[in-house]
């Protein structure tokens with residue numbers, strides 16, 4: 420009886436150990452996938468995008484709020500269209516940043532405006548090699564969100580303007596924005 424109990428305890432201990440190891444492996448795998456997805460999302464900041472920038476310049480394209488790693492996706496295709504990132508729907512390139520949300524699913528046609536509720540605006544200045552972005556709702560809302568103030572490109576003055584000394588004290592600034600990237 421005593422031996423049976425001993426084996427039972429040992430069996431339970433081994434099962435518990437196996438379950439713990441399995442949970443640790445699963446959590447580790449999950450974290451690894453999350454990290455890989457996150458890196459994929461941030462894009463490869465070491466890439467040289469000057470070529471794409473050159474193409475945009477040659478085609479007289481200057482779009483605000485684009486993530487550096489997405490610049491190639493904002494070059495019109497052979498039909499002169501833009502392709503929504505997620506749905507692959509083609510729209511005329513003139514509908515990019517026209518302040519009307521055409522790519523409802525991801526807001527990819529409006530990187531530089533607040534037209535799409537789920538969009539993202541990538542600040543001009545990339546901080547520490549990472550793409551700094553703000554939600555599209557913060558574009559031209561009168562409050563400086565990017566450290567370089569690029570989200571306030573329309574330079575809209577907030578109707579309720581705080582004294583500059585108050586803004587400084589709060590560490591939050593209203594448009595027109597100072598460049599705080601160096602701080």
Ligand SMILES: [Ca+2]
Pocket residue numbers: 514515516517518519520521522528529
């Ligand atoms: Ca649009």
Ligand SMILES: [Ca+2]
Pocket residue numbers: 557558559560561562563564565570571
């Ligand atoms: Ca803002």
